[in-house]
Amino acid sequence: MPDPTSTSTNAANRLNRLPISRFHKLATLALAFAYFFEFADINTFATTAPVMREQWGVTINHIAYVTSLSFVGMFLGSVVAGGLADRLGRKRTLVATTIWFSIWSFASVFAWDIVAMGVFRVMTSAGLSAMTVVAVVYMNELFPRAKRGKFQAYVIVIGICGTPATNLIASAVVPLADWTWRLVFLWGALGVLFLFFVRRLVESPQWLESRGRHAEAEQILTRLERDSTAEHGTLPEPVAPAPAGPTTKAGLAMLKDKRFLYPTILLSVLWISQTIGFFGFSSWAPTLLAAEGVSVEDSIFYVALTTVGAPLGSFLASLVTDRFERKWCLVVFGLIIAASGLLYGLTFTPLLIVAFGFLVNLFERGYTALAYAYSPELFDTKGRSLGTSISYGLGRLSNAAGPLIIAGLYGGLGYQAVFYFIAGTWVVGALALAVFGPATRKARLATEAAAVPTV
Template structure:
């Protein structure tokens, strides 16, 4: 007789309760640092093309439309990476999948620096995007499953803050190396590959015990928890007893169809809508600002330094996001920060005065990062374990896929309707995020997942 793929079983490994009662320890900080490295170079590489674009326009003689095509293929890679990468993570495990994805985007980023024409750069950016998006999804799933539920949002947003420090540093690297010569832009891509240092830290990270438990492999989950508890007890002393075990659903293989059934359907629709609009708003601003400034009469060096000063707001915003993450419902934080980003972005687009450009750009970077850092935490929370990477990967991936058209839309608006119209479009996207989250977003804070 065939055994059903989904059944109820006593939880003898009791992972959720055992993890939730652990004090924050050196092990937690180590995991945060190791995954922060992934975030750092993941987000750093996302911004390399926007910084390099003005140099490519100058040295390769390409147009804004061609930059849009390169960007579109990057986002196609992100869509495939997020959707397939999340699914693969649910099948083979968080740690193993993450290692493969970090290796992929690091090697692909190096190859970007050796591109010899537009076609080769498109291919290498596609594979870079694939690895980047997949790594981001698995990192968020691991954070959601490892940290205690009462501080899960705080530490996920702190990890995002570490990553967002990579944005101004990458902009700074770009400002120094791009003017070195016609080859300077290649060094920016090589910088994006340094994320491979993750492998010097990953050997001390355990596979997610929640993943093993959800598959019904309670012995493996229990063995990992014993090792985790032993390390923390050595530092903190005797641990409190966990709550009593509960009954859970064990799922060996969860298909994508489950994302469109029952409670998962609303979650999938809302998160997909938010990620699509966030992608238009976020990358519409970050990816196009240097090129738009250049086309408005500001030279490459000035545009790059404006970007450096503006992006200082990114880690500050993520830090603020970590402070407020557990004090208010994350959906409310997301809705309010999206609203502020919309208005700051509109004001940014209505001035060409240097001080105002920098000021409003810094505010956009700050409020947007309050939003994004909390969205990474929020996206992984509503789904059950068996759908976590697949569901969050699908929502994130659809956002990236939409920007295949978003980059083309913004390119069309910039060329045919002008500089200010780009920011009207971006502001509208952020307003849609506010409405979706306020009226349809699920509550997630401090809920055991």
């Protein structure tokens, strides 16, 4: 039995040797619910923007400015959340950020013009991005290393259903009356029901240990070990903690440490290419199709059909994430997305629009699930929240320029130029990972081997 007075509870290794138990399944369900409405809320503005153009007389450039500012909100939200998660804890910050985005999504129901909508979307987007960063870190620190990729993908499988659900709801309610598009934002606000799951979650013992709160960490670890033993039998002994390396002061001072700076830069490239590549596609597809002569109803319906591929992509990620090297899975998925997105932009045949859009959503959501598992693995506990939040936040911030670039390309060079640009961003991200991305599978296999009981 670990000594409660010890200066280390060996939290990471004790959690890594736990089998998947009832707690992990309940946490998966809770986080999947939060993700469901996060993905739902991300798409509410994109699906209702064509109606705002008609009712409020706004232009493509107005839509671009609102979308751009939303990504500024995402950057601010993710960076603030990284600091809050380090200061207040993973669980408390997860709850606060979910409440935040739900409140502002509800406010969007009552927007009276594009300026008010822009303000509400910035505030909503800040909460969405903040919640995502904290949830990614929470899963990384609570789930055993050898299995966390698979369960991160399972969370996305369920959560990503919020995208097609929102698009299908929008396609059903938007045409009903002049005001019914507002119901789409009311739907996004239902993420606040996540509060019903809160009591099922625990604080991260790794975070508690990093803050010197060893007694609290020990209490949670003992409870999880006791419940796991009752469910699965005797547990293997945990691996001894590795000797502590040179310490770095927490906070932005870690940017001076190459062990922190290098993965932060690499992951910033990953999230920048993913953000511009994905949101350039998903946020603009309904509006650009409508601008090219496809009816608003048909454009929303086509996009709704393509997003059916999203949960399947996350499921595909669950099959490969712990079996193969995540770095190379990300490279392959990124190149497939680039090709599929480009072909989407080269056709106006409804069947091909749906088919190529389906492939983009399939592999992009798989890519995102893989990236959520890969990103926090490149940091230790002290740098995990800050490094993940900075890189993810810079990715979101990059798309403040993305919509303006897309609007400029569309106005100057036409519809197809937009999709050449989007495909190019995916290729850049894939090449950066292929050349500079560190492998993580060897460490996962070592952890899995250590968790096997000796006879």
